[in-house]
Amino acid sequence: MRLLLVDDARLYAEPLADKLRHESRIAAVDTACDPAQVARRIAAGPLDVALVNAAMAELLPVVRLLAAHRVPAVALGVTESEPEILALVEAGVRGYLPKDGSFEDLASVLDHVTRDELLCPPRIAAALGRRLAALAARLPPALPSAPLTPRELEVLTLLTRGLSNKEVARVLSIEIRTAKNHVHNILDKLGVSSRGEAAALARQVAGAAAPPSRAA
Missing domain, CATH: 1.10.10.10 (Winged helix-like DNA-binding domain superfamily/Winged helix DNA-binding domain)
Structure with missing residues (x-):
């Protein structure tokens, strides 16, 4: 699996990138801190998943850029409020990890994303259904x-x-x-x-x- 870790705070991104590189199923981990770097990495070759810090200032532009190039995006550190998740999903996020999520939880999210599944609690699934109905209306x-x-x-x-x-x-x-x-x-x-x-x-x-x- 080829990952891209997107975070505008290198102090937090680099330790996570190092830990991910020790996972046997992960072939490579690159990092980027803004949409321009993300665009350059996309142009450099295929990506399987991008992990994006939900706290970064340019979160939604990054997610939309990834979605436009059909790179599944996972938002890290999400509060799980309905407005936040709805905005992320509409921008193109394929999965998310709550703020209190562990490294093991991240592995589970990656499993679901690579199977083209969205892992979320029933409350969020219901909110997504309501939003879909509103868009259709x-x-x-x-x-x-x-x-x-x-x-x-x-x-x-x-x-x-x-x-x-x-x-x-x-x-x-x-x-x-x-x-x-x-x-x-x-x-x-x-x-x-x-x-x-x-x-x-x-x-x-x-x-x-x-x-x-x-x-x-």
């Missing part, structure tokens, strides 16, 4: 000449976030084949030929339906 109940089912609206919402069929299936707890069928139906109903076109159309319609912002 922001889309119109039916696009012109292309009515979508509630499940298809959920899938379309996830497509706007760039999720793959496998990731859609995991989030919605459905089979990958079912997710593929939903995507196929969405493309047919919207009259588009790709997932990107479907996502772009959804964003366009959602933006048109949004109320105008008020001047301060």
Whole structure:
């Protein structure tokens, strides 16, 4: 496993990096302290997982950068408040370690992340479900000449976030084949030929339906 440890405090990052290097299943551990260094490491070669200190100032930009390059990110030192975790998941985090988590807990989180699973308590899972429903509700109940089912609206919402069929299936707890069928139906109903076109159309319609912002 090739890891990237992202922390703007080297005093804390280097001891953890040294400990991780002694793990037999970890082939390499690199460190970075800001988005520019993260970008350079991504360009240098494949990464399996990135560990990001949740206390760093540029946390969300780093997570979004990693997500854009399909590098699973794990946030370290999370308070487990619902707003914090929802913001992290929406930015692209695939797992997190609470502030009181141990090194052994980190190993468990890495196991789940490499299996494309999100390890979280039921309270957080319920919050994620509510957030997903709220995002789906922001889309119109039916696009012109292309009515979508509630499940298809959920899938379309996830497509706007760039999720793959496998990731859609995991989030919605459905089979990958079912997710593929939903995507196929969405493309047919919207009259588009790709997932990107479907996502772009959804964003366009959602933006048109949004109320105008008020001047301060």
